Amino acid sequence: MESSTKEKFSLVYRYGDGLYVNLTSRCPTACRFCIKFSLDYKYRGFNLKLPGEPSVKEILDAAPADLSVFREVVFCGYGEATFRIKEMEELAGAFRSRGAKRVRLNTVGLGNLINGRDVTPDLARFLDAVSISLNTVDPLRYEEIMRPLPEYRGKALASVLDFISACVGRVPETTVTAVEGTAPDADAVRRAAEERGARFVLRPFLAEDAG
Numbered sequence: 001m002e003s004s005t006k007e008k009f010s011l012v013y014r015y016g017d018g019l020y021v022n023l024t025s026r027c028p029t030a031c032r033f034c035i036k037f038s039l040d041y042k043y044r045g046f047n048l049k050l051p052g053e054p055s056v057k058e059i060l061d062a063a064p065a066d067l068s069v070f071r072e073v074v075f076c077g078y079g080e081a082t083f084r085i086k087e088m089e090e091l092a093g094a095f096r097s098r099g100a101k102r103v104r105l106n107t108v109g110l111g112n113l114i115n116g117r118d119v120t121p122d123l124a125r126f127l128d129a130v131s132i133s134l135n136t137v138d139p140l141r142y143e144e145i146m147r148p149l150p151e152y153r154g155k156a157l158a159s160v161l162d163f164i165s166a167c168v169g170r171v172p173e174t175t176v177t178a179v180e181g182t183a184p185d186a187d188a189v190r191r192a193a194e195e196r197g198a199r200f201v202l203r204p205f206l207a208e209d210a211g
Helices: 056-062 081-097 111-115 120-124 139-146 156-168 186-195
Strands: 012-015 018-021 072-075 103-107 129-133 173-179 199-203
Touching (some): 056 081, 072 081, 081 120, 111 120, 111 156, 129 156, 139 156, 156 173
Parallel strands (some): 018 072, 103 129, 173 199
16 A cells, blocks of 8 residues: 555555545645654655655555545645646545545645636535645734745635635535644634534644654
8 A cells, every 4th residue: 555665655545544645745835833844744654755746547556455444535645635636536536436435635725726716616526525724814824824835825815715615515524624732713713614614623733753
């Protein structure tokens, strides 16, 4: 499933009862709380820094043939999978043919800015759930915490909030998250999520690699 030695990069990896798919290292943000910087793209012994973007075939070759043993398959590495929506959709179909029960996306919610259009109708075709990392609803704090790349600054927060609303209307399960200890206005984030019809989760801060 992962590469033969953990020193090499991993295209897929297990965490809990899920199979996680490492589709890209590109990301529109450089979040202050992201452990890829302190751990050099490592996570629980797996190297998630990709030398290039894997093909659909490479991902499928790395994934188990029987996915029914997992609770879910999650698009989640240290990059933003909405850079590769077409590949996500193709993979989701293949995963379901291998018995995947549930397909989820973890995202910072900037897919619309990345692609220059509303991508939520695309996501609704193949996702069961989406988890959106928000962390603050204050524009200045958002720039400080999430640190969007220059081309997204000044418009990222509004785009994420619109993305949440659109996902709620289309994707079966939409969750908004904030990281414990780094979200200065977690209650406001909760209200913003719930006002839009999304679930809210305050998730633990990952301070170090768990080995």
